[in-house]
Amino acid sequence: MQTKMSRRAYGSIALAGALTLAINVVWAETMKYEVVDGEAINAALTDQAGDAANGKKVFLNRKKGNCLACHVVSSLSDQPFHGEVGPPLDGVADRLSPGEMRLRVVNPKVVNADTIMPAFYRTDGFERVLKDFEGKPMLSAQEVEDVLAYLQTMKE
């Protein structure tokens, strides 16, 4: 009884908290971040600067980013099988600011609710996730920053 009560109380506090925060800050088991005007996450997720070389590895790794499954990247033409599901990422850093790219990797559904692109740094709101992946983001905060450093090299 005691635990039930306190759990319920906790629940409503969390709900109230979520409601006030929902305006532009997103909570999860991931770090919190701020979405500016539904367009960008300008602040880096970690203190450590992104490492483009590791970002490229994460981008290619089929168990991590696997970004080539859906995107063509001309500078990676030595890699087989670039997908056609998303737009080519050539010159993406000329089109989008670092913050805009961060939001698209963290949770592209904020920009387009119907997109097929997975959210790489989100843990909530999923349905029937396989046990091994439950409660975990696809990429760690540092991996997201590393991928972003790599994306920033994509200029024409």
Place this chain on the structure above:
Amino acid sequence: MKGEITALATIVALTTGAGAIAFAADDWGKFQVEDRRSGYTYATAETQAMQDDEFANPAMLWVEHGEEAWNKVDGEAGKSCNSCHGNAAETMKTVGSTYPVFAKDIGKLENVEDRINRCRTDNMKAKAWKYDSQNMLGMVSYVKRQSLGQPMSVKIDGEAAPWFEKGKAFYTQRRGQLDMACSHCHVDNAGNMIRANTLSQGQGNGFPTYRLKWQKPGSLHRRFRGCNKQVRARPFKTGSDEYLALELYVMWRGRGLPVETPAVRN
């Protein structure tokens, strides 16, 4: 992404590339009805040829196995399928194109696998077969083969309607850590490459389908499990109500397409 998106099977070399040459673009003959296209039209010429030739189609072995079992007495009632149904070419002709159906006597939707098992347990007093067992794949393949070329036409009204609605909702429900619905791949992106695979419309008219990757035929529900798992979603059980409803919806999506059992796919 796990599973086939990441898998770099040797067959990839053989199955990507030029695609079919037997048909001019946008003219897929009987394999296309309005905007609905069989997975056949996304397969390579080599894979198509393997399906077309009864002697090269590796799944015909299972059809033959099914034919033998059709005539074999099994169970305490001392009966075979043939004892009740006779010539399958006549009595099973529309089964492949019309199932799953709402079965009044059990008050639920039933697919060919379930119907076969009901015949076995109730009428033959024989043991039920497991999904994707050699026996079940053989019998389903043999039964559906009798409908070869028949246009798919499942009934979705009346008592089947709630099942249909459930399957339809399933199709657009995002699932798994990758947060994707069937429709993201098979409606929005049919024809696009995802890694080494060309996405098709995900039609069900060729099942049980022989997959080169599996090196054997598999049921439609096995395919559903694979598609769920590759987006890191917990799959449902083969034969579950969820997959039965989904089967009805998928078969309706392919209305008018010819039954191709046993199809061959990448």
